[in-house]
Amino acid sequence: MSRVYDVIVIGAGPAGCAAARTLAKSNLSVGLLDKAVFPRDKVCGDALIPDAYHALKKLGLIERVIDISCPVRGMRLTGFDGSNVLVRAAGACVPRLKLDELLLKSAIEAGAEFLSGHEFARIADEDGKTYCVEFFNGNDSVIARSAWVLLATGAAIKPIQQAGLLLRAESRSVAVRQYVRNERLAKDFNELVFAFDRTVKGGYGWVFPGPDAIFNIGIGFFGSAHKHSNPRRAYEGFVAQLPLARDLIRDGTILSPLTGAPLRTGLAGARFAKGGLMGIGECIGATFPLTGEGIGKAMETGMLAASAIIAQSSSGRGAVAEAYTQGIAGLQPKYDVYRKAEFMFSWPYLTNKLVTHADNSLYIRTKVEGLFNETTDPAFLLTLSGWRQILFGSGNEVQNVRPKDRIS
Numbered sequence: 001m002s003r004v005y006d007v008i009v010i011g012a013g014p015a016g017c018a019a020a021r022t023l024a025k026s027n028l029s030v031g032l033l034d035k036a037v038f039p040r041d042k043v044c045g046d047a048l049i050p051d052a053y054h055a056l057k058k059l060g061l062i063e064r065v066i067d068i069s070c071p072v073r074g075m076r077l078t079g080f081d082g083s084n085v086l087v088r089a090a091g092a093c094v095p096r097l098k099l100d101e102l103l104l105k106s107a108i109e110a111g112a113e114f115l116s117g118h119e120f121a122r123i124a125d126e127d128g129k130t131y132c133v134e135f136f137n138g139n140d141s142v143i144a145r146s147a148w149v150l151l152a153t154g155a156a157i158k159p160i161q162q163a164g165l166l167l168r169a170e171s172r173s174v175a176v177r178q179y180v181r182n183e184r185l186a187k188d189f190n191e192l193v194f195a196f197d198r199t200v201k202g203g204y205g206w207v208f209p210g211p212d213a214i215f216n217i218g219i220g221f222f223g224s225a226h227k228h229s230n231p232r233r234a235y236e237g238f239v240a241q242l243p244l245a246r247d248l249i250r251d252g253t254i255l256s257p258l259t260g261a262p263l264r265t266g267l268a269g270a271r272f273a274k275g276g277l278m279g280i281g282e283c284i285g286a287t288f289p290l291t292g293e294g295i296g297k298a299m300e301t302g303m304l305a306a307s308a309i310i311a312q313s314s315s316g317r318g319a320v321a322e323a324y325t326q327g328i329a330g331l332q333p334k335y336d337v338y339r340k341a342e343f344m345f346s347w348p349y350l351t352n353k354l355v356t357h358a359d360n361s362l363y364i365r366t367k368v369e370g371l372f373n374e375t376t377d378p379a380f381l382l383t384l385s386g387w388r389q390i391l392f393g394s395g396n397e398v399q400n401v402r403p404k405d406r407i408s
């Protein structure tokens, strides 16, 4: 006997749970299936940036997430030469083990039926109206049917291929991270640190403070840099080089091995929709190039697909796919700029100039804050006047350094 739902959501990460919660709240029957048994970990930096805050607010979950996370006062950008600036924006760090468990609970509370240990195997379009989806639960085959299917399986290639959405198998980035507890340094530390360093050329390293004095330390490469690099060696170089990371590890306790995962970025590499089947989250490359942040946009794309189904399902597959694709198209320009900006941040001279000018100039700092807060058009990073401001400072520059925002 097969299970029948209005919508099947495959994958219960941030994308799948955001979609399932939204759909279930609209009284649609939702089957949310994941191959993992929860709570499950996901290799991640665990940082929530403003777009994740916005998405969590929209889902009605921000207070619950703040309760289990370590909120920060902003993002500290550190240049290759040690120059640094605090960019004020809403942010937090919360282990994915806890975040994803909360998101899953919220989808179940809304009415979604969750089946763990169910690995997606194949999908067939039965009659142009209904999909038949097969999962494996151990050795058992489980069949589910629905009019709409959302694929939310993250960066893994196989399910995207099995769903027929894959355009390019290659992932564009790779990142590794480790957990370290340090009670002493956790006391007054409330910033997400993004550090550019020669040990991670073509990428950056991070130090994110989470709850219970546990820091998430990692490095990631963007663009093609990872093809020529060894992430483990880069991580070791980075933690030896950055004083903060060095101190954290020297008198802290290492809680986990160094673990890595690929990232699919740039809204590229997969079809967004094919009939009533839509990809959401990292499987369609919804993770940002340059920064590798993707939790916020995973939830946002999940909500976009859910809204398209809720609003357009009576008009048929074409209308739903069109509404979803248009929603995604609204996000595309930002991804394109971030991808091009990867080039700029692989040049130490340009990165140092940007960090220094952001520290010295209220005008540039406001622009950078706007990037994180999604209130500035990121295209300024690619315009001639934008480059002039980054390289030389601008005519309307206002010296406004907040001494307490500096680190020595």
Ligand SMILES: Cc1cc2nc3c(=O)[nH]c(=O)nc-3n(C[C@H](O)[C@H](O)[C@H](O)COP(=O)(O)OP(=O)(O)OC[C@H]3O[C@@H](n4cnc5c(N)ncnc54)[C@H](O)[C@@H]3O)c2cc1C
Pocket (backbone or CB within 6 Å): 010, 011, 012, 013, 014, 015, 016, 033, 034, 035, 036, 042, 043, 044, 045, 046, 047, 048, 049, 052, 118, 119, 120, 121, 152, 153, 154, 155, 156, 159, 174, 175, 176, 177, 218, 260, 261, 262, 263, 280, 281, 282, 283, 286, 287, 292, 293, 294, 295, 296, 298
């Ligand atoms: C090292 C690293 C650091 C990162 N740091 C950050 C950060 O600090 N902040 C940030 O915003 N983003 C970060 N990211 C990116 C972030 O992890 C992703 O953007 C985000 O997890 C994407 O969410 P998702 O729901 O699309 O996919 P996922 O979170 O990957 O969830 C996919 C789900 O699908 C399930 N699944 C997979 N295959 C199948 C199958 N065949 N059948 C059934 N279920 C399946 C998985 O078990 C999983 O539960 C980082 C990534 C890496 C690798």
